[in-house]
Amino acid sequence: SSVQLGDIVELQEGTVSNTISRSKGKLFADVTGTVTSKDITKASAEVEQKIKDLELPKGIEIGVSGVTADMEEAFTQLALAMLAAIAIVYFILVVTFGEGLAPFAILFSLPFTVIGSLVALWLANETISVSAMMGMLMLIGIVVTNAIVLVDRIIHMEREGMKMRDAILEAGATRLRPILMTAIATI
Known part of the structure; x- marks a missing residue:
């Protein structure tokens, strides 16, 4: 056709x-x-x-350049930057916490960050753009910071003898307000 x-x-x-x-x-x-x-x-x-x-005759090729090619390159670079940031944050957290499980718990929240961002874009009837990807990268930083505050509090409470479940509930209750204030101020 x-x-x-x-x-x-x-x-x-x-x-x-x-x-x-x-x-x-x-x-x-x-x-x-x-x-x-x-x-x-x-x-x-x-x-x-x-x-x-298109059904092109043999020997005919089509290439895209200009803004479209630049956007594809920017998307690729931002995706690589996100992956690199996640890997670097994980290794820093492993060194900081002295174990791999707590940093893994922190990074477990990141897929929900991306899902929430995509839902927000869908609700706003927007598409994924370079600025949206940069926003996701910044949001990942905010989420990781908030998760560090929460997990650090849980670890301290466990070391003081609290059970894991009680430590999670207590940390959630005592750190919710500071986490929300930090996130809202950052946004």
Whole structure:
């Protein structure tokens, strides 16, 4: 099935230079466009889907560059930064707490952070963007800080002889207000 160019873009007549371009020994043509919507990610995804649906003749290739390629690279770098931050935080917590179980409990809260962020984006009818990913990275820092405060209190109460369940309940009750105040002030 073929897709008419007018189905995916608004066509306007104009003049362009009539040069033949080559890259790596192959002829190529630039097709440019300007995204007029606020949601560049969605527009780029729609264009890429239309491109995937095309049945191209043999030897014809399509590549995407510009803002779309830059956004994909930024997403990749932010995802790697998130993973690196989580790994670094885990190792620092292992050294700080002297064990691996407490830091694991702290990091166990991170998937809920990402899920909550995605739900908030969905409720706000927003898409995942570079700024949303940066916000998630900052939120991970806030959640880890709050979890450290809570777990540290639980460990201290256990060392004082409290049972695990009682220590968790007591730490939750005594640290809830400071954690909420810190989180709200940070946000």
